[in-house]
Amino acid sequence: MKLLPYLILILLILPILVFSQEERKKLEQEKQSIEEEIQRTNSLLEKTRESKKASSNEVTILGSKIKKREKLIRTIDSEISLINQQILMNEDSIADLAAELTALKDEYAKMIFFAYKNQNLYNKLIFIFSADDFNQAYQRIKYFQQYNEYRRTQAKLIVETQTLLEAKNQELTMLKNDKESLLSRVSNENQTLIAEKDEKSRTVQKLSKKEKELQSTLKEKEKAAKKLQQEIQKIIAEEMRKASERSGGENVGGYNLTSAEVALSGNFSNNIGKLPWPVDWGVVSSTFGEHPHPVLTKVKVKNNGIDILTRSGAEAKAVFEGVVTRVLSVPNNNNVVIIRHGEYLTVYSNLDKVYVREGDKVKVSQPIGIVFTNPDENKTELHFEVWQSKTLLNPEEWLKQ
Numbered sequence: 001m002k003l004l005p006y007l008i009l010i011l012l013i014l015p016i017l018v019f020s021q022e023e024r025k026k027l028e029q030e031k032q033s034i035e036e037e038i039q040r041t042n043s044l045l046e047k048t049r050e051s052k053k054a055s056s057n058e059v060t061i062l063g064s065k066i067k068k069r070e071k072l073i074r075t076i077d078s079e080i081s082l083i084n085q086q087i088l089m090n091e092d093s094i095a096d097l098a099a100e101l102t103a104l105k106d107e108y109a110k111m112i113f114f115a116y117k118n119q120n121l122y123n124k125l126i127f128i129f130s131a132d133d134f135n136q137a138y139q140r141i142k143y144f145q146q147y148n149e150y151r152r153t154q155a156k157l158i159v160e161t162q163t164l165l166e167a168k169n170q171e172l173t174m175l176k177n178d179k180e181s182l183l184s185r186v187s188n189e190n191q192t193l194i195a196e197k198d199e200k201s202r203t204v205q206k207l208s209k210k211e212k213e214l215q216s217t218l219k220e221k222e223k224a225a226k227k228l229q230q231e232i233q234k235i236i237a238e239e240m241r242k243a244s245e246r247s248g249g250e251n252v253g254g255y256n257l258t259s260a261e262v263a264l265s266g267n268f269s270n271n272i273g274k275l276p277w278p279v280d281w282g283v284v285s286s287t288f289g290e291h292p293h294p295v296l297t298k299v300k301v302k303n304n305g306i307d308i309l310t311r312s313g314a315e316a317k318a319v320f321e322g323v324v325t326r327v328l329s330v331p332n333n334n335n336v337v338i339i340r341h342g343e344y345l346t347v348y349s350n351l352d353k354v355y356v357r358e359g360d361k362v363k364v365s366q367p368i369g370i371v372f373t374n375p376d377e378n379k380t381e382l383h384f385e386v387w388q389s390k391t392l393l394n395p396e397e398w399l400k401q
Helices: 004-049 057-117 121-129 134-208 211-245 259-270
Strands: 250-252 255-257 283-286 289-292 300-303 306-309 315-317 322-330 334-341 344-354 367-371 379-388 391-393
Touching (some): 211 322, 211 379, 259 344, 322 344, 334 367, 367 379
Antiparallel strands (some): 250 255, 289 300, 306 379
16 A cells, blocks of 8 residues: 555654654743743842942842843754754655655546446446356455455545645644744844843943942951851861760761761762752852952952852751751851761851751751841842861752752
């Protein structure tokens, strides 16, 4: 049957079509997620702009929004590429269907013509009774029956192929409309991106005129960071001393750990890149290590962890199960909670209220306090660190992307 090669082609293409639909669904979900992030970032930006005090937070948030916008454009571009592939496949399918439909109609026309020429019942009877024997006569009767059945099947295939062709043409029209809509969206997003980059440049220029104020804020922050590091190092030394006084145990990274603590340490280590964020949502305002200041040229800042700008009233949450080893107050860092996970420590700094006490066991994502909001800058920012024994680690490498 002539339709068989096309049916085989459909069976081969079908998994590709299903994959394309699933991929488009994923891209749509990713696009929606990015759009929601941009909306939250806009809300954070509006809150920051209510402050009259010079702050680099506005530049940081604008930079974050620009990155999200660029990611959104890349996602839309990926969706357009996928639609282009689907359009090409549909056009190929339509061409194959049209050719198959033509072939089916030609063959059916020949069958109708043959039937017309041989429609005389007398001719059929002569053909049957002129057989050499009964078996041959029977075969000739079967031939007429099969021929009629084949003709009916051919007519059905023509109708089905015509229906499938119409459906494919409708699908192609929808895909082309989707593509046009997305192309228009990309154009609009690119224009918005240019405007946001210009806005960031203007904000940097405006803030650079207040260099003295920014320098003063930076020195205060560096002083607070140094004080916090000193306190953490004292705590680490004390924890190691306490652990060494215990009998038995296993030495891991300078700590004398129990078997349960060794297991906890191993579990924490195995979750690199998988830990939940210490706040539900936020913008990383300062990354780990040494990097350029967002406004002050030729000035570099050093961060022992990461800073996360978040909404007012946001709760800080434990990124992994462990034991609260310290709750303390540090100048310009407000309240600090330190949780130990075997040989690892996580530090949650700049908390307003604290829900936990020293010695408390905490679970993953358990709220441990509320992040402090600076009323002068309308800034709610959590400082987060990860330590392995005496070594500072990059928190972003441990958190889910």
